[in-house]
Amino acid sequence: EAQLVExxxxxxxxxxxLRLSCVASGFTLRTxxxxxxxxxxxxxxxxxxxxxxxxxxxxxxxxxxxRFTISRDNSKSTLxxxxxxxxxxxxxxxxxxxxxxxxxxxxxxxxxxQGTLVAVSS
Amino acid sequence: xxxxxxxxxxxxxxxxxxxxxxxxxSQSLLFSDGNTYLNWFYQRPGQSPRRLIYKVSNRDSGxxxxxxxxxxxxxxxxxxxxxxxxxxxxxxxxxxxxxPLTFGQGTKLEIK
Numbered sequence: 574e575a576q577l578v579e580x581x582x583x584x585x586x587x588x589x590x591l592r593l594s595c596v597a598s599g600f601t602l603r604t605x606x607x608x609x610x611x612x613x614x615x616x617x618x619x620x621x622x623x624x625x626x627x628x629x630x631x632x633x634x635x636x637x638x639x640r641f642t643i644s645r646d647n648s649k650s651t652l653x654x655x656x657x658x659x660x661x662x663x664x665x666x667x668x669x670x671x672x673x674x675x676x677x678x679x680x681x682x683x684x685x686x687q688g689t690l691v692a693v694s695s
Numbered sequence: 696x697x698x699x700x701x702x703x704x705x706x707x708x709x710x711x712x713x714x715x716x717x718x719x720x721s722q723s724l725l726f727s728d729g730n731t732y733l734n735w736f737y738q739r740p741g742q743s744p745r746r747l748i749y750k751v752s753n754r755d756s757g758x759x760x761x762x763x764x765x766x767x768x769x770x771x772x773x774x775x776x777x778x779x780x781x782x783x784x785x786x787x788x789x790x791x792x793x794x795p796l797t798f799g800q801g802t803k804l805e806i807k
Contacts, residue, residue: 608796610744618736618744618787620796634795668743680732680791683755685743 575599575684577669582689589659589693595652595669595686603627603647606672606679609654611665612688621667622654626676637663659693666690697722697790701799707807708778716802718788720769725792732791735764735773738801739784747786748773780806 581593595607609621622643623632631643642655652669666688672681698721708714724731735748746755748764751771761776775782783806788799 617785617801618738618789618798620789620798623796632794632796670744679796680734681746681749682734682736682744682789682791683746683749685745687743 577671577684577686579667579669579686579689582667582691584692584694585659586695587660587693590655590657591659591691593654593656593667593669593689593691595654597650597652597671600650600671600684602645602650602652604676606674606676606681607643607645607652608670608672608679608682609643609652610668610670610682610685611663611691612668613662613665616665619665623672623679624652625679630677632679656691659691661693664691664693696795697724697793697797699788699790699797699799701786701788701802704800704802706802706804708775708804709807710780711777714775714778714782714804716773716786716788716804718766718771718773718799720771720790722793723768724771724790725768731767733764733766733771734789734791736787736789737782737784738787744787778804778806 608623624643640658644653668688669686670682671684674681700719702717736744738744752764785801
């Protein structure tokens with residue numbers, strides 16, 4: 574069964590760091606662009622970052638640019654989000670989402686993981 | 696940035712009645728390749744979002760035929776012909792035409 578499983582969330586102090594992982598099974602990951610989307614408690618969806626199938630192209634929301642880094646290891650079928658200089662407003666459930674329309678097609682979001690919770694608090 | 700404005704934000708509907716959600720974009724979502732990258736998602740409380748409609752009007756596999764998407768340019772609509780109890784949740788539109796990618800605020804559908 575195809576699935577995406579996120580991990581790495583937790584409680585971190587402001588200014589701290591976390592690395593999220595998203596492991597894909599049932600997909601040939603290198604053929605798909607991947608995305609991170611977050612949802613603050615009781616709020617809507619916010620796009621965070623995207624990466625091409627090869628990893629050569631990356632995109633970030635202004636709210637995380639310079640602090641977060643998206644990457645992937647296709648040999649391990651894993652997507653990452655390195656989050657540094659975390660702020661209280663980064664508190665959210667972080668979802669990974671796959672776009673099956675192609676390695677440089679980012680608009681799909683047709684398959685989602687279950688999410689991992691990141692809480693930034695002192 | 697492209698701003699997507701959904702209306703209404705709250706949608707009480709009687710079972711078996713139709714429902715309609717509007718998504719208006721601050722810019723045209725027509726891409727240079729001729730496609731319009733406007734998706735609709737559905738999210739139940741405590742669950743991940745699920746895509747219902749892609750590129751304006753294409754229904755995803757397994758999505759009931761009572762769901763349909765339409766529109767062009769800056770105005771888009773998600774319609775449910777006859778609302779069922781399982782349709783309760785929050786619906787989001789999302790554009791994938793221009794960076795940064797953006798979502799609408801969400802429309803909460805509830806049974807009256």
